[in-house]
Amino acid sequence: MHLGGLRTALFNYLLARRTGGQFILRIEDTDQVRTVPGAEQKLLDDLKWAGIEWHEGPDVGGPYGPYRQSDRLPLYTKHAQRLIDEGKAYRCFCSQEDLTNQSKLRHEKGEPTHYPGTCRSVSPEESEDRASKGESFVVRFRSSPTPVAVDDIVYQTFKKKTPEDDYIIIKSDGFPTYHFANVVDDKHMNITHVIRGAEWLVSTPKHVELYHAFGWEPPQFAHVGLLVDSASQKLSKRHGAIAELSTYQDRNTIPSALLNFLLLLGWSKDPSIKSDVLTMEGMIKNFSLKFTRGDIKVAFKKLDFFQNSALQRLRQTGNPEWPAFEREYYLRPITTHIQTLISAQQSNPPSSSPPKTNPRPSSPPPSSAPPSPANRIQFTASPERSIRETLAHVWTEELEKLPGDEEGWAEALEDTHLQERVKRATGYQVFKEKEGKPAAEMPGYKLLRWALVGGKPGGTVWKVMALLGKEETGRRLVVAGEVADEALREGVMGHGKVDEASV
Numbered sequence: 001m002h003l004g005g006l007r008t009a010l011f012n013y014l015l016a017r018r019t020g021g022q023f024i025l026r027i028e029d030t031d032q033v034r035t036v037p038g039a040e041q042k043l044l045d046d047l048k049w050a051g052i053e054w055h056e057g058p059d060v061g062g063p064y065g066p067y068r069q070s071d072r073l074p075l076y077t078k079h080a081q082r083l084i085d086e087g088k089a090y091r092c093f094c095s096q097e098d099l100t101n102q103s104k105l106r107h108e109k110g111e112p113t114h115y116p117g118t119c120r121s122v123s124p125e126e127s128e129d130r131a132s133k134g135e136s137f138v139v140r141f142r143s144s145p146t147p148v149a150v151d152d153i154v155y156q157t158f159k160k161k162t163p164e165d166d167y168i169i170i171k172s173d174g175f176p177t178y179h180f181a182n183v184v185d186d187k188h189m190n191i192t193h194v195i196r197g198a199e200w201l202v203s204t205p206k207h208v209e210l211y212h213a214f215g216w217e218p219p220q221f222a223h224v225g226l227l228v229d230s231a232s233q234k235l236s237k238r239h240g241a242i243a244e245l246s247t248y249q250d251r252n253t254i255p256s257a258l259l260n261f262l263l264l265l266g267w268s269k270d271p272s273i274k275s276d277v278l279t280m281e282g283m284i285k286n287f288s289l290k291f292t293r294g295d296i297k298v299a300f301k302k303l304d305f306f307q308n309s310a311l312q313r314l315r316q317t318g319n320p321e322w323p324a325f326e327r328e329y330y331l332r333p334i335t336t337h338i339q340t341l342i343s344a345q346q347s348n349p350p351s352s353s354p355p356k357t358n359p360r361p362s363s364p365p366p367s368s369a370p371p372s373p374a375n376r377i378q379f380t381a382s383p384e385r386s387i388r389e390t391l392a393h394v395w396t397e398e399l400e401k402l403p404g405d406e407e408g409w410a411e412a413l414e415d416t417h418l419q420e421r422v423k424r425a426t427g428y429q430v431f432k433e434k435e436g437k438p439a440a441e442m443p444g445y446k447l448l449r450w451a452l453v454g455g456k457p458g459g460t461v462w463k464v465m466a467l468l469g470k471e472e473t474g475r476r477l478v479v480a481g482e483v484a485d486e487a488l489r490e491g492v493m494g495h496g497k498v499d500e501a502s503v
Contacts, residue, residue, distance in 0.1 A: 001043060003227060003235060004243075007265060008196055010259055013053075014284055015287060018285070023056075025056065040058070049249060050258070069176070070175070080170045089139050090119060139170035143165060144209060147159050148164075154198075154224065182207065183207050183210040194219050199234075204221060225293065227266075227298050235298065253303070256310050259283070267291055268291060268292055270290075
């Protein structure tokens with residue numbers, strides 16, 4: 001799932017909860033070519049992770065099922081036949097080759113290249129006869145000769161300059177198109193509001209035409225602005241991990257923080273609401289259909305603010321499971337990313353290596369994160385300073401069990417075996433503390449930080465090690481050592497620098 005899809009689901013969910021309605025999960029799988037095995041379950045899992053619960057859907061049932069469009073084909077066929085019988089739709093027997101040639105000829109004449117209505121004049125009798133003999137066909141809607149106006153909550157009245165062509169509603173494989181299935185399903189499921197991305201506004205006249213053809217009242221439409229990057233390009237698959245929900249799950253982003261972040265991307269908060277930080281209950285209570293027009297540039301830095309606020313709320317609740325949760329929050333993404341790194345290292349050794357002296361210290365924000373870990377060494381970096389301060393308060397007992405100062409950890413590092421791990425993990429020839437120098441200037445300090453947290457600046461290394469504990473610290477050094485050994489075996493150690501150190 002992409003962030004834009006989760007935001008759309010959130011808006012619809014909040015409206016249903018705010019008005020006492022039903023939030024329906026419908027699987028739109030009519031495009032069999034693009035259907036991906038396992039995608040449905042992943043969608044359900046993603047929504048559950050986010051805390052967005054549906055009242056009706058493929059797994060829980062409901063009065064308007066089935067909830068997979070591929071299981072509703074007889075309903076679409078029935079309604080398409082009704083339009084054919086009423087002269088509002090017709091079968092088109094043109095082959096793809098015919099359509100291509102027609103488009104080419106019209107283009108050469110300087111005419112619009114859309115479907116010219118070749119089969120509009122085929123009589124009902126001829127159409128039935130050809131279909132009964134097995135000739136392939138699609139069903140096209142007989143569009144209005146004048147443009148249709150759309151009433152939209154965000155954009156008010158929308159009307160295209162030209163009318164629609166006779167678009168397909170039933171494909172040659174018997175499956176409906178997105179436009180037709182959505183209209184039929186929204187009617188039969190008593191959908192009152194449709195909130196979706198603004199890219200669908202241009203297609204909505206087709207939907208309104210279909211509602212009118214059936215004599216149905218259209219639902220209320222609200223088309224919200226698209227999420228775009230700093231260059232005003234829509235966030236999509238080409239942006240890589242930044243647009244994928246799984247990225248934020250792997251980073252242990254708290255679901256409520258992500259939802260709070262997404263809510264404010266395009267939703268106009270009432271001025272009486274002073275704080276941007278809202279719980280789910282607060283989102284439901286204050287939600288309204290007030291959206292800003294136009295696309296929304298995403299500033300991911302704001303997500304860090306909501307993440308820290310969510311962490312503080314969790315800690316302040318006094319939940320006895322909080323310490324275990326925070327340990328999981330801190331360690332799981334590190335383990336995940338390091339294991340990913342090892343796998344990537346084994347299958348595709350990177351061209352860069354651990355730094356000899358000065359690793360690049362900080363990670364880029366999510367908006368500039370590299371699209372793929374290929375040929376880069378990536379580590380999970382330390383949390384923000386405010387989170388570390390929170391950890392210091394919460395884990396007081398844990399900290400007391402560990403060396404409490406730099407000297408204590410320096411002494412612990414005198415262990416020969418541990419020192420060898422450091423040397424091997426960093427590629428540094430001599431690990432030796434120099435007296436009288438600030439910790440950050442000590443030989444091996446930055447290399448040790450690279451091995452533990454990917455080189456990102458923050459609290460002193462001994463505090464990080466105290467948080468991790470001796471066992472986890474040693475484990476990370478072992479893992480970093482294995483990565484370094486692999487690089488040595490491939491002959492890439494000591495050439496170049498770490499390209500990125502990212503969360």
